[in-house]
Amino acid sequence: MRSLQGEIEQRGRRIFELVDKHPESLLSKAGFYQRLMTLSMRDEQLKLQLFRFVDVLPSLRTSGEIVEHLQEYFADAHDSRKLSEFLRAGIRLARIVPWISGPILRWNVSEMAHQFIAGRNPNDVMRTLRKRRTQKIGFTVDLLGEAVVSETEADEYAARYLDLLEGLAHETKNWTDPLGKNSELFPVVNLSVKISALYSQINPADPADAIVHLTPKLRPLLRRARELGAFINFDMESYAHKNSTLELFKTVFTEEEFKDWPHAGIVIQAYLRDSETDLRDLIEWGRARGTRFAVRLVKGAYWDYETTKSRQNGWDCPVYLQKPESDANFEALTRSLLENESVVTAAFGSHNVRSIAHAQAFADELGIDRSRFEFQLLYGMAGPIKRALVDMGYRVREYSPVGELLPGMSYLVRRLLENTSNEGFLRAKFSENVSAEDLLRDPCEILRPSRNGVLPPSTATINMTTTIPKTQLGAPYENAPLTNFALPENQGKMRTALREQRNQFGRKVPLTINGEKIWTDTMFSSVNPSQPDQIVGYAAEAGIPEAERAIAAARGAFEKWRRTSFEQRCQLLERAAEILERRRFELSALEVFEVGKPWAQADGDIAEAIDFCTFYARQMRRMRRPRLTQNVPGEESYQHYWPRGVALVIAPWNFPMAILCGMVSAALVTGNTVIMKPSEQSVIIGAMLMEIYEEAGVPPGVLNFLNGKGSVIGAHMVDHKDVDLIAFTGSREVGLRIWESAGKTREGQRELKRVICEMGGKNAMIVDSDADLDEAIVDSIYSAFGFQGQKCSALSRLIVLEENYDRVVERLLAAAASLRVGNPEEPGIAVGPVIDEAAYRRILEYIEVGKSEATLAYQAKKVPPHGYFIPPTIFTGVSPSKRIACEEIFGPVLSVLKVRNLDEAIEVANGTDYALTGGFFSRSPANIERVKAQLEAGNVYINRPCTGAIVGRHPFGGFKMSGSGTKAGGEDYLLNFLVPRVVTENVTRHGLAPEKTPEYRDEFLWPKA
């Protein structure tokens, strides 16, 4: 008897023989597409530019625009020697006759897209399906346009699906099964559905909410499919949606109405490490349900996205990183599926002949008839393989996307990437002519340990760590990973933490001065803005006497602390970071209650606090040693830094842990002693930071915790002669007062006060005429309404070029109307309450001002009746000079401004007192360069939200009336907390000078590090 490998090889060779009978290159359409593919495979950088150009093309309106973009992408931006003669000629021609070349290019790209898109609309697709029928190939139809940004779009999508279903059922009434056997398992009409297209607010942290909203949308479709005898398959999208999709599938098909319906299927992605567990779980579920269901096994379409996203966030990568791992897992899952054939019908979605042959051979080994499973392949790909499989008597179904080019763009780009991937089977077979022997190799063989027993480097070794990253010099800096709330274990931890924090409501926190806990007669209460009758905690309130004591304590501790070794101070920060990480969920939960932050935003705040500790420790290690300024014979000159003295840290409530911790940590690590005054609204979180630093071992007096009114103790300390440095983040009004007041020298004052002052913004984002609106809308909504618009970086002016204005406004309003507003204790809430009653009233007043200045285009109607909830509000037709376009509102209010062109857009964007963040959505390389150069903002963001700065990666801070030009989380931030000092020595004696001068000298450090 032949081994399984032998059987696979035999079948694989047979498929290749049949494929070679009808030779067709991977680039089956000659001309433009073929050339594009060839160019892409030759040069990765060029591939990037080509795909970007293809991506923007359908949104360009005129020939002139097309030609401009062509030149920007290729003529100027790229090494023209690498361009093929084809492309060079195209660019030359385009310049001469743009009115001809623009349409030709558009036509070519649209033709290329139609290689992968089976039809523009349901009627159109029938032509293709009929043709396939004659070739004995079945279909599953998918509607393109999954990127819905609002419930309006999601509802339209659901309605289109129903129409499509009706149309297909009508048109295929008399069609019969191509194999005429086991046809009851394989209805003719088969629809593939993407759940993200049916609900715009899916939040990976909240699968239950997705299920609640998706089931009512799905039921009519499923009901009708059942009546019409059709099959519905749930496609699988990115990892973030995986658990929601699986849960939804199990929930809806366990409902009484659908429990006994066998014509439902779901996708399992073999590139996911979780896939084996998920499949096992599904099979168990299927057995318990007692009705057949189907699984389409694929490797997965989002490999590039998943690897990039997990690296960006510092998460464990959910996909295998070696291609043979995915291949081997595909085979393992194939075996599981076939072994459980009694309950699950298998569909193998692959173009890889080895994967296909393995499924065939294993099915034979188990004696499963070839009509009881099917092979599914994509429209426009691997035509000869489909034909070969039909010839061999297998069941073949083609995945046929329907839709217009613009909404289908992301699908097209996925296909182009797949066809040009270095790792892909199709490229290896049809473009690089790899031998059959190599193509049919057992993937486990490729993965097998080498002779010395070492496995090839696997993804497992590249996992991101969740412990505190190393801050040692030499190693690249790593940010603390954000919590991945798509993972059920993290959802569970957060729920537990919320419960525990609730049990601690009403806790009392003292002041801490010189290491002593101090209670005063007055207690300050901190409330939950979602439910103001809930008191999160009480804090002792300091008056002038306590402020005096704190300053004296800090002054007293300074001499010793400044002489504590840098290394000890760095380690203090690292210990604080470890404690923050250990208490991460607890602190995030506290933020949800004390300041109304949604889960992910609260977690982001704690992660940022950790980053500040580790980043500043690392920066201090870099800067601590006295360094030679210039190498001059006979003279040694060394620059180094001394701390300034007593630092007063005054922090806001909107990043209650991160900003407070950032300023405190910077002051401590540089050798200053600190009085920290958190905001009154987030005092309990401030007290937690004190606790953390005490546990980390901060000496008495070095860090003092003072809660009290800014107008009383804040003002007193700012003016105090013994305060040398003020680090402030907050409103412009208070910031300017501090700036002025600190400029006056008081009697007995030793130092000129240094002020680090971060204030507000009136941040603008510009939407260009060629912007990707799916991205621009989602990112604008997030930037404007995330944490209720209470970030200093938040978007408050959306400046839209007139070509796009109507479309942007329409989609923006619908997207805002879809946002979930509510108590952020619920994981999927996007917009929570504003911080307190004063803010609530002030923002409502601004909304009234807005109504008199512009058009109130949208205001949410349903917000919780209790708590400080402001409905997300959008004004359109706002003129740049109006108050709502100039003054900082600090709430969920967005102004939309229409401009004629980019010149005007930049002028409007720059036309305020502020310069904090700014953004631009565009796919024109030239316009992007221009905005990069001209937008007046401390942080400029292109094609992404304008909030969410990451320590080290995006040093944060603005200028003009936004701040004094310091960059928190940047390389030079610590310099603000230090005075530079230079020691110069003449080392010449009678003309004799030492030959070498050391680059560093540690003599000035005491004690030595």
Ligand SMILES: Cc1cc2nc3c(=O)[nH]c(=O)nc-3n(C[C@H](O)[C@H](O)[C@H](O)COP(=O)(O)OP(=O)(O)OC[C@H]3O[C@@H](n4cnc5c(N)ncnc54)[C@H](O)[C@@H]3O)c2cc1C
């Ligand atoms: C009919 C059909 C429906 C599909 N539906 C879905 C769906 O709903 N959801 C979905 O996500 N995908 C889906 N896919 C899969 C996807 O679109 C790709 O076509 C498929 O992954 C390609 O695999 P292959 O076996 O044809 O080719 P191969 O060339 O053998 O495999 C390529 C695949 O290997 C994986 N891979 C590439 N590089 C690496 C690496 N370095 N390490 C580990 N793995 C790597 C990727 O998944 C890549 O797509 C579907 C495919 C078909 C044919």
